[in-house]
Amino acid sequence: MGNMSEDRTKERIASTAWWPKWEQELSEYINTCERCQKANRKHGKNYGLLQHIEEPKHPWETINMDWVTVLVPGGKENYNACLMIVDMFSKSMRCLPCHKENTAMDTALLFWNNIISTYGVPKIIISDRDPKFTSEFWNNLYDMLNTNLSFSTAYNPKTDGLAERMIQTMEDILRRFCAYCMEYKDHEGYTHDWVTLLPSVQLPYNTSQHSTTGKTPALVEKGWNPLLPVDHLKKNLLTIHPKAKDFHEMWKRACDTGSKFIAEEKEYNKQRWDKTHMEPDFKEWDQVLVSTLQFNNLKGPKKMRNFPGSTQYFQ
Secondary structure (H helix, E strand, C coil): CCCCCHHHHHHHHHCCCCCCCHHHHHHHHHHCCHHHHHHCCCCCCEECCCCCCCCCCCCCCEEEEEEECCCCCECCCCECEEEEEEECCCCCEEEEEECCCCCHHHHHHHHHHHHHHHHCCCCEEEECCCHHHHHHHHHHHHHHHCCCCCCEEECCHHHCCCCHHHHHHHHHHHHHHHHHCCCEECCCCCEECHHHHCHHHHHHHHCCCCCCCCCCHHHHHHCCCCCCHHHHHCCCCCCCCCCHHHHHHHHHHHHHHHHHHHHHHHHHHHHHHHCCEECCCCCCCCEEECCCCCCCCCCCCCHHHCCCCEEECCC
C-alpha cells in the first residue's frame, strides 16, 4: 500500500487509530520504506561533492578519452567515429579516426600505436565508457606491455570537468565537417573528407592559447610552438631554436604557469559543482541504494530499475 506523504498519512491514521509513539514509528516506517525510495522521484541536491583526481605533474600523465560517434563514413577504412584523447596537463588533444563498433582490444591497439608509442603509458585514464569496457581495455594494455603495473581509471569525465568543454568543442567542429564538408576536392582533383581534413583541425587547436593555462597546448607539452603554414609566408622568420638554457627556462616557466592555472580552474570547478551537490550523510557500512543510471544490462520495469536493491556503502 502506498502513501501520499508523511503528513497526509499521519492525518489519515490519526482519524482511525492510535498507539503509543505512533507518530515516531510511522515516520521511521515511511522514511525507510525501500519500495518508496526506489520508485519515488528524487528531490534536492545530488549526493557527492566533487572529488579531484591526482593532479598531473607532467604532460600525458593523466588523460581523458571520449568518443564522437555517428559520423559520416570517411577515409579508405570508412571510419564512422573519432577517439578524442586530451592530456589533462598541457590540454593537448589527439583525434584518432576509428569505428564505433571497435572492441576494447581494437581501442587498446589504437591507443598503443598512437599514444603509448609516443608519450608512454599514462598513470590515470578518465573515460565515460562502461566499467566492463574499461576493464577489458586495461587488460589488453597489460598484455601488450607484459606488466602487472597498477593503473587507475576514473569513470565519470566530470571528475574534474577540465576536458569537458574541449571535447565538446572538437565534437562540434567534427560534426560541422561532416555536415558541410563531407567531401572536398582540391585543385588537383583529389577528394578529401573529414578524416583527411582532421589534422587541419587538430593543429590549430593545439597551437591556440588555452583559457586555463594561458599558453598553447603545444608550448606546455613541448616547450615550443610548431610552425604553421602561415609562418612560411613571413619574410623574416624568427629562430625556433633558442639557446639550451633559455629553452629549458622557457619550458619550465610554461609548465609552472600551467600548473598554477590548472589548480585555480580545478578549485573553480569544484565550487561550481558543490553548489548543486551535498556531502553524503550516511556512514561506512550503512545500507544504501545504488543508482543504476549508467548500467545498461538490467532487466525489469524501467522505473523500478533505477535503484534495484540496497547494498553496503564503503569508501
